[in-house]
Amino acid sequence: xxxxxxxxxxxxxxxxxxxxxxxxxxxxxxxxxxxxxxxxxxxxxxxxxxxxxxxxxxxxxxxxxxxxxxxxxxxxxxxxxxxxxxxxxxxxxxxxxxxxxxxxxxxxxxxxxxxxxxxxxxxxxxxxxxxxxxxxxxxxxxxxxxxxxxxxxxxxxxxxxxxxxxxxxxxxxxxxxxxxxxxxxxxxxxxxxxxxxxxxxxxxxxxxxxxxxxxxxxxxxxxxxxxxxxxxxxxxxxxxxxxxxxxxxxxxxxxxxxxxxxxxxxxxxxxxxxxxxxxxxxxxxxxxxxxxxxxxxxxxxxxxxxxxxxxxxxxxxxxxxxxxxxxxxxxxxxxxxxxxxxxxxxxxxxxxxxxxxxxxxxxxxxxxxxxxxxxxxxxxxxxxxxxxxxxxxxxxxxxxxxxxxxxxxxxxxxxxxxxxxxxxxxxxxxxxxxxxxxxxxxxxxxxxxxxxxxxxxxxxxxxxxxxxxxxxxxxxxxxxxxxxxxxxxxxxxxxxxxxxxxxxxxxxxxxxxxxxxxxx
Amino acid sequence: xxxxxxxxxxxxxxxxxxxxxxxxxxxxxxxxxxxxxxxxxxxxxxxxxxxxxxxxxxxxxxxxxxxxxxxxxxxxxxxxxxxxxxxxxxxxxxxxxxxxxxxxxxxxxxxxxxxxxxxxxxxxxxxxxxxxxxxxxxxxxxxxxxxxxxxxxxxxxxxxxxxxxxxxxxxxxxxxxxxxxxxxxxxxxxxxxxxxxxxxxxxxxxxxxxxxxxxxxxxxxxxxxxxxxxxxxxxxxxxxxxxxxxxxxxxxxxxxxxxxxxxxxxxxxxxxxxxxxxxxxxxxxxxxxxxxxxxxxxxxxxxxxxxxxxxxxxxxxxxxxxxxxxxxxxxxxxxxxxxxxxxxxxxxxxxxxxxxxxxxxx
Numbered sequence: 001x002x003x004x005x006x007x008x009x010x011x012x013x014x015x016x017x018x019x020x021x022x023x024x025x026x027x028x029x030x031x032x033x034x035x036x037x038x039x040x041x042x043x044x045x046x047x048x049x050x051x052x053x054x055x056x057x058x059x060x061x062x063x064x065x066x067x068x069x070x071x072x073x074x075x076x077x078x079x080x081x082x083x084x085x086x087x088x089x090x091x092x093x094x095x096x097x098x099x100x101x102x103x104x105x106x107x108x109x110x111x112x113x114x115x116x117x118x119x120x121x122x123x124x125x126x127x128x129x130x131x132x133x134x135x136x137x138x139x140x141x142x143x144x145x146x147x148x149x150x151x152x153x154x155x156x157x158x159x160x161x162x163x164x165x166x167x168x169x170x171x172x173x174x175x176x177x178x179x180x181x182x183x184x185x186x187x188x189x190x191x192x193x194x195x196x197x198x199x200x201x202x203x204x205x206x207x208x209x210x211x212x213x214x215x216x217x218x219x220x221x222x223x224x225x226x227x228x229x230x231x232x233x234x235x236x237x238x239x240x241x242x243x244x245x246x247x248x249x250x251x252x253x254x255x256x257x258x259x260x261x262x263x264x265x266x267x268x269x270x271x272x273x274x275x276x277x278x279x280x281x282x283x284x285x286x287x288x289x290x291x292x293x294x295x296x297x298x299x300x301x302x303x304x305x306x307x308x309x310x311x312x313x314x315x316x317x318x319x320x321x322x323x324x325x326x327x328x329x330x331x332x333x334x335x336x337x338x339x340x341x342x343x344x345x346x347x348x349x350x351x352x353x354x355x356x357x358x359x360x361x362x363x364x365x366x367x368x369x370x371x372x373x374x375x376x377x378x379x380x381x382x383x384x385x386x387x388x389x390x391x392x393x394x395x396x397x398x399x400x401x402x403x404x405x406x407x408x409x410x411x412x413x414x415x416x417x418x419x420x421x422x423x424x425x426x427x428x429x430x431x432x433x434x435x436x437x438x439x440x441x442x443x444x445x446x447x448x449x450x451x452x453x454x455x456x457x458x459x460x461x462x463x464x465x466x467x468x469x470x471x472x473x474x475x476x477x478x479x480x481x482x483x484x485x486x487x488x489x490x491x492x493x494x495x496x497x498x499x500x501x502x503x504x505x506x507x508x509x510x511x512x513x514x515x516x517x518x519x520x
Numbered sequence: 521x522x523x524x525x526x527x528x529x530x531x532x533x534x535x536x537x538x539x540x541x542x543x544x545x546x547x548x549x550x551x552x553x554x555x556x557x558x559x560x561x562x563x564x565x566x567x568x569x570x571x572x573x574x575x576x577x578x579x580x581x582x583x584x585x586x587x588x589x590x591x592x593x594x595x596x597x598x599x600x601x602x603x604x605x606x607x608x609x610x611x612x613x614x615x616x617x618x619x620x621x622x623x624x625x626x627x628x629x630x631x632x633x634x635x636x637x638x639x640x641x642x643x644x645x646x647x648x649x650x651x652x653x654x655x656x657x658x659x660x661x662x663x664x665x666x667x668x669x670x671x672x673x674x675x676x677x678x679x680x681x682x683x684x685x686x687x688x689x690x691x692x693x694x695x696x697x698x699x700x701x702x703x704x705x706x707x708x709x710x711x712x713x714x715x716x717x718x719x720x721x722x723x724x725x726x727x728x729x730x731x732x733x734x735x736x737x738x739x740x741x742x743x744x745x746x747x748x749x750x751x752x753x754x755x756x757x758x759x760x761x762x763x764x765x766x767x768x769x770x771x772x773x774x775x776x777x778x779x780x781x782x783x784x785x786x787x788x789x790x791x792x793x794x795x796x797x798x799x800x801x802x803x804x805x806x807x808x809x810x811x812x813x814x815x816x817x818x819x820x821x822x823x824x825x826x827x828x829x830x831x832x833x834x835x836x837x838x839x840x841x842x843x844x845x846x847x848x849x850x851x852x853x854x855x856x857x858x859x860x861x862x863x864x865x866x867x868x869x870x871x872x873x874x875x876x877x878x879x880x881x882x
Contacts, residue, residue: 310766331768340766348766353758353826362756363767365749373747415767 012073013037014059014090014170014201019068021301029054029273030225033070034218036170036201041192043216044205046245050222051433052205056172059203060092061085075170089169093176095153101148106130108147133165136198137191152420153184160191182462183295183499189215197223209241210318221245245435262286265454266338268307268421270316275375276302279476280316284423286455289445291469291489292458299478300458304425308340309333320422330502334363340427343415343458349412352401356392356411357383360401364418382416386414390444406437413444424448427458441470462491474498534861553788557807579820580819580835583868587839591846598849605727609720611841612734613638613789613796614808615834618815619741620671620782622833625816626745627758627778628825629678629685633670634786636696636811638805641667642790643700646709646800656713662789671783675776693809710799719795730792736809739786742830813863815840818868 021029029051036042057063059070061079070077072088079085082092099108106126107114115122117128122236129144139157144427147155151504156176163171185208192215193204194265211218221229221237221244229244234246238240262285272278277299284290292300307460319325320336342348357379365374368382383396393412396404400411406418409430416424426445430438444466449455460466465472472489474481474497481497592599608615616635624631639646645663648654654662670692677688685834744751756764757774765771793804819836821828845865847857 173808306765330766331770334768342766347760347764351756351763351826353759354755362769365752369747369749374749374752375747 004211014077015057015071015101016059017069017071019055019058019070020066020304021051021058021063022066026067026282028225029065029222032222032225032227033068034220034227034230035163037205038169038201039196039199040217041196041202041204041215043202043212044218044222045209045212045219045241046222049512050257052222052226053174053226055222056092056174056203056205059085059170059172060090062092083432084164086168089167090172091163091166091168092174093159093163095175097152097159099147099155099158101242102146104145104146105134105141105158106143107180109165110142110156111162129165130161131163137161137164138192138293139191151184153187156184156188157191157251160188164195168200171195172203172343173204174205176206182460187210187255209238212241213238214275232252242435250430260350262288262452265321266307266456267319268303268316269319271306271318273306273311273313275305275478277475280480282473282483284341286422286452286454287449288400288471289449289455289457289469290296291465291472292456292475293465293472293494294475294481295464296460296474297500300475301427302478303475304340304427304456304458305348306340307333308338308425310340310342334421337362338425339416339421340425341416341427343427343431345408350400350408353399355383355397356387356394356403357396359411360386360396360415363412363415367419386418386513387412389417390414404434406440409437409441410431410444410510413441417448419452423454423456425456425458429457430461430464432457455494462494466494467493534732538541555667570636577869580818580832580839580868583818583864583871584835584839584842587842587846591842595846595849598846599605602724605731605844606816607838607841607845608734609728609731610728610845611837613792613805614615614811614815614840615734615837616737616785616789616792617805617808617812618833618837619830620785621774621812622816622819622828622830623741623745623754624685624782625813625821625823626754627725627775627823628761629775629779630689630781630823631671631674631782632686632689632809633693633696633781635805635807635809636693637667637670637783637786638790638793638808639802640670640696641702642794642800642804643703643709643802643821646712647703648711648796649653649712651704656716660716660791663790664784665786667783667785667790668780669783670786671780672776673739674783678751679772679775680778697803698807700806704802705858706802708799708801709803712746712798716791716795717798720792720793730796733788733792737788738834745830750777752773760846811840811861814865817865820868832868836868839868 010201014115016035017033019029019032020027025494026237032051034042044052044055058065058245062079064078069177070088075263077088079088079090085091103111106123106129109130110126115125117125134141134157137157137160139161141154141157150158159176173188173192190210192202192204204212204216206216213236214358217233219229219231219233219241220227221241223245229240233241246272263444264283265286266284268280268282271280281412282290292304294300300312305311306327307318309325309330310329317324318327318333318338320338325332325336327339346352351362360369361374361379361382364382368374368378381395386392387396390409390410390413392403392414394407400408403411409432413426413429423483430441433441442464445455445457457465457468466489469489470486472484472494473496474484476498483495484493559808566851587653597740614839617638621631621634641663645659645665648659648662649656674685674692677683677692678685681688683691712850718729719733720728720730724732739752745754746752753764753774756767756769757771760770764774790805794800797804815836816833817823819828819834820841821833840861843860844857847860850853852860
């Protein structure tokens with residue numbers, strides 16, 4: 001504890017001075033300077049590709065800087081490896097959760113340094129210490145429990161506990177909220193506040209400006225590797241940050257009025273699957289955007305997957321254009337005109353090693369080729385068409401992984417628009433994309449609806465649902481809690497329905513059991 | 521919707537025009553669009569096309585050129601027309617099996633049963649002919665069906681049965697090898713109709729018929745993989761099965777079909793062996809498994825699936841063929857030859873990985 005006290009003296013802290021990083025001639029970080037004091041939180045924001053992750057790699061010894069210096073508590077600091085950074089008290093919490101599902105919570109926390117006694121693992125001590133660490137974070141979790149099956153939010157907490165158990169002086173969070181819903185994110189922010197009180201310095205990297213404004217004492221903004229701004233809490237508004245990130249001003253547009261007398265395109269009747277979701281009933285008309293809101297684990301994704309034929313459903317039916325689907329086969333739904341942009345573009349949406357244009361034609365090859373051949377020319381023609389239609393930046397002939405997150409997402413959406421579908425389902429359409437691409441994707445969704453497509457938007461970001469949807473269906477615990485019209489759907493009203501009982505903290509445990517069932 | 525462009529300066533470098541900074545597709549195999557069969561791509565600028573050709577070149581082809589150059593200095597017989605034709609025709613059975621193995625590996629599977637399937641289907645053909653006096657054409661068809669059935673079993677076990685392909689095909693390998701011995705109590709069967717023998721002995725323009733069969737199999741497979749939706753689906757399934765399924769591809773059916781094709785091709789290779797030896801040995805082909813997989817791996821395919829192609833598999837076949845042939849010409853002990861093949865596999869994989877990472881980081 002004496003070490004903690006030392007941090008309070010002047011000169012303590014992590015100081016970065018003119019950090020520059022270049023990869024084979026391309027400079028991705030161009031002179032970034034900032035300082036993290038013990039017991040303070042620095043928010044690091046910027047669009048994808050702005051250099052945030054590179055910066056965190058420099059600080060945690062993953063990469064060496066090309067030039068510039070760092071000092072840790074007044075001493076020169078140049079970690080040659082992550083383990084050296086760790087030894088000096090700097091830990092990184094990755095964006096992706098990297099726990100071993102077969103091991104217990106405690107084993108995961110102490111992996112690589114399991115307490116031993118007489119050549120054997122001292123389980124009693126390990127579990128006791130794990131309980132202490134979890135307790136210090138305010139997390140109530142049995143350390144003997146196996147990690148597999150726990151919700152993402154829980155696993156994120158274990159990641160944090162794992163980092164804290166090393167008694168770090170500085171913790172870097174690399175977009176911990178990317179895969180979390182709002183309530184879960186609030187829990188992570190709560191842990192960060194705990195860390196701050198303990199005297200730990202925190203760097204919090206995020207896209208989500210509200211979170212950063214909420215938790216950070218200082219905010220640093222990067223754009224194209226440049227440091228374009230740094231502010232102190234209270235001196236900065238959300239709009240300032242948005243402007244700094246994108247380099248220009250923009251405003252949110254409002255939802256176009258719902259089409260007055262449109263025909264119903266999709267009917268979902270009493271859809272259900274035991275233990276996952278039940279009694280889902282709604283319709284979507286041509287030109288309408290239906291939002292599906294709810295906490296993570298509420299069953300939103302499961303419902304739309306069933307509609308798109310990706311998973312089976314046990315009760316009820318999906319009717320499109322008056323014709324019921326058998327269900328359980330994506331190809332059937334696609335043929336009927338229901339397509340889905342899945343939530344995880346890397347594991348479910350795209351073939352990252354293949355070219356963008358090949359990704360785009362994939363679901364339609366039989367239609368496009370007919371009895372003939374998928375020639376390069378044909379693929380190129382469709383790819384170019386879609387590139388122009390959605391304003392995709394980048395070469396369609398190159399592997400899609402060479403594109404930025406926002407453009408990858410556009411490729412994924414383009415893939416499902418080749419043959420204009422009747423119903424477009426988008427699940428987390430802007431996950432992991434920067435603000436500019438986000439706006440572009442919203443614009444795409446709006447114009448598709450304006451052209452008469454029925455659209456279903458599933459999102460953990462309330463703002464996104466409310467900004468796009470004509471009606472909002474709210475789910476909680478696998479059940480449909482209500483369908484709100486545009487005017488009824490205030491953030492407060494939606495949250496009320498999304499959180500049964502009204503208390504956000506209670507819903508947390510509830511979610512988890514559901515997420516676990518869904519993951520099964 | 522073009523009004524909301526986040527960072528034009530960031531992205532413009534990847535728009536039209538040449539750019540050395542973007543990672544390029546590594547080889548013909550990473551994506552089937554690169555020059556692979558006949559049609560040289562007529563897109564982009566000539567410079568880019570040339571660049572792409574050059575990028576498609578490294579790895580297996582360079583290895584082959586190197587081996588050929590070295591051997592041509594070491595042995596005067598090596599570069600003779602007769603010898604070169606022999607290299608291809610002697611390896612046509614392995615080459616045909618390698619097509620099936622490459623397709624299976626492309627979808628992220630593995631087929632250990634190819635050699636045993638060859639033996640079983642060949643013995644079925646011979647046994648029906650000699651023991652049951654069935655017309656020989658019918659026997660050949662029956663042999664092909666048996667090969668396809670073993671493939672079907674492999675496919676069903678590894679999809680519906682949810683047994684890992686390694687384990688499923690290990691089991692069928694053992695069973696098929698046993699059955700092949702069982703039907704004749706381990707005795708070979710000889711003496712087939714003359715026309716059967718001609719499949720390997722007949723020459724057209726000085727080239728044995730089996731070479732034409734081999735090349736036909738490669739061309740059809742390459743064409744299918746590149747131009748037909750069902751063939752192209754193999755890359756999608758092997759690269760990311762879940763994304764393929766969500767794209768409306770029937771992943772299970774695709775996988776089963778690929779195992780059936782592999783079984784069928786093993787049976788076809790069995791006919792080449794039977795015709796060449798004019799006899800059916802119950803252990804024929806069972807020693808070929810490692811060579812077959814070596815061909816595919818030296819051709820640059822990854823066992824994790826999603827990459828591989830027919831041109832490179834053929835190059836892999838030539839490398840194996842040339843190495844074995846060269847060592848025989850140089851009187852290298854046959855016991856030492858597998859060692860050299862082993863080294864070739866390691867060198868192929870290491871250089872391949874080097875090329876990949878260099879391109880990714882450029």
